[in-house]
Amino acid sequence: MFQTQWHLWLQHTFDAGWMLSVMQFISLLGYEMAYTALILVCAFGARLRAGLCVMLAVLLMACATHAIKQSAALPRPSDVDAAVLDKGEPSHPFVVDGGGHTFWSLPDAQATTMLRAQPHADYGFNSGHVGITTAAGVALLLAFGIRRRWLRWTLVLGWPVLMAISRMYLGRHFLADVLAGWLLGIGIGALAWQLMPGLRGERRWQLPALLCLGVALAWASLCTPLVPLGEASRLLALGLLVAWMQWRGWPADPQGVVQRVLRVLAVVVVYLLARPVVGWLADTIPLPDAPVTELLWHTVGTLLILGGGVTLARWIPRGA
Incomplete structure (x- = not known):
């Protein structure tokens, strides 16, 4: 082969x-x-x-x-x-x-x-x-x-x-x-x-397993070159976002074409703004130049994009 x-x-x-x-x-x-x-x-x-x-x-x-x-x-x-x-x-x-x-x-x-x-x-x-x-x-x-x-x-x-x-x-x-x-x-x-969680019904083990997986891979990315730091930090951010929405509630999915388009455009704007914002924060806040710092900013950037998109999705009315 x-x-x-x-x-x-x-x-x-x-x-x-x-x-x-x-x-x-x-x-x-x-x-x-x-x-x-x-x-x-x-x-x-x-x-x-x-x-x-x-x-x-x-x-x-x-x-x-x-x-x-x-x-x-x-x-x-x-x-x-x-x-x-x-x-x-x-x-x-x-x-x-x-x-x-x-x-x-x-x-x-x-x-x-x-x-x-x-x-x-x-x-x-x-x-x-x-x-x-x-x-x-x-x-x-x-x-x-x-x-x-x-x-x-x-x-x-x-x-x-x-x-x-x-x-x-x-x-x-x-x-x-x-x-x-x-x-x-x-x-x-x-x-x-x-x-x-929620795709095959609510099972108690799903969220803890997702969070443990994110934490484990994030830790492994700091200890070994076998795990990519960027993907591990995004996975950790995804787990944290899902945990937050399991606690606060998930926004309703869009219904009309206009609402779908507005939500996608809103998250694209957040995506374009998140990188310069994270870059500014990284330059402003004095943190050691270490892999854990890179992990932190990758996680924060992903949370800004996804969390900002979810927040805007809650604001855009279903009848839009």
């Missing part, structure tokens, strides 16, 4: 310039900004609780992907084969032909060792694009109770397969990478649905 013949076949068979642009566009939809937009629209333009479930799935998958990448520390196809293009450009591999020579063999050991020696190595296994795409799709399906068969298949299989093909076409991931991301994404999407 770490062979490069799949990539060479894709790149040589579909070598038109327009295909490269299509594959790059599909991959672009797997980055943070695209999922931020999806979460804000789902949470504030549709159902807040379900939208936050999608956010939980994305953050959990991002943490899992980072931990696996750092632990496995395996190269990308463009790191081991000079014939594989890297995003449409000639690659600069550590070895000339170091892909797996059988279906179950790993990439060339020398290439793996050379990659791990790099100060800021960019590891491949597993695919974060495919994993987050799948986790978000499964969370959407379960949290929103989607019943249309074609849409269910699109979210769980169709869109992840397109993302997987784009990542392989661009020389960024092996077949093993995208398969691992897909399988893990299914599990984490279902886990997020189980953890979010």
Whole structure:
């Protein structure tokens, strides 16, 4: 599954310039900004609780992907084969032909060792694009109770397969990478649905489990490079927000088109203002230059965005 013949076949068979642009566009939809937009629209333009479930799935998958990448520390196809293009450009591999020579063999050991020696190595296994795409799709399906068969298949299989093909076409991931991301994404999407209070009924263990998970990952991000600090802090902020709304009550979901649009626009404005506000606070308040300070400001920034959006959602009347 770490062979490069799949990539060479894709790149040589579909070598038109327009295909490269299509594959790059599909991959672009797997980055943070695209999922931020999806979460804000789902949470504030549709159902807040379900939208936050999608956010939980994305953050959990991002943490899992980072931990696996750092632990496995395996190269990308463009790191081991000079014939594989890297995003449409000639690659600069550590070895000339170091892909797996059988279906179950790993990439060339020398290439793996050379990659791990790099100060800021960019590891491949597993695919974060495919994993987050799948986790978000499964969370959407379960949290929103989607019943249309074609849409269910699109979210769980169709869109992840397109993302997987784009990542392989661009020389960024092996077949093993995208398969691992897909399988893990299914599990984490279902886990997020189980953890979010109110989606499967109120269960006493859900909120404590969500809060403990946020605290544990935040602590781990300060102690080990296996957990990304940014995603862990956002997960902690999400848990705190959910706890606050479980206590104060959740705002009613929007009903009309106008109210949906106003709520989304309101949270987008809050999102655009939150970063400069947090930056100003960080410059004004003297705190030590340490990871815990970075964790604090990431958490505060996420709370400002989500909490501000929820507050504005309560103010915008249902009849708007």
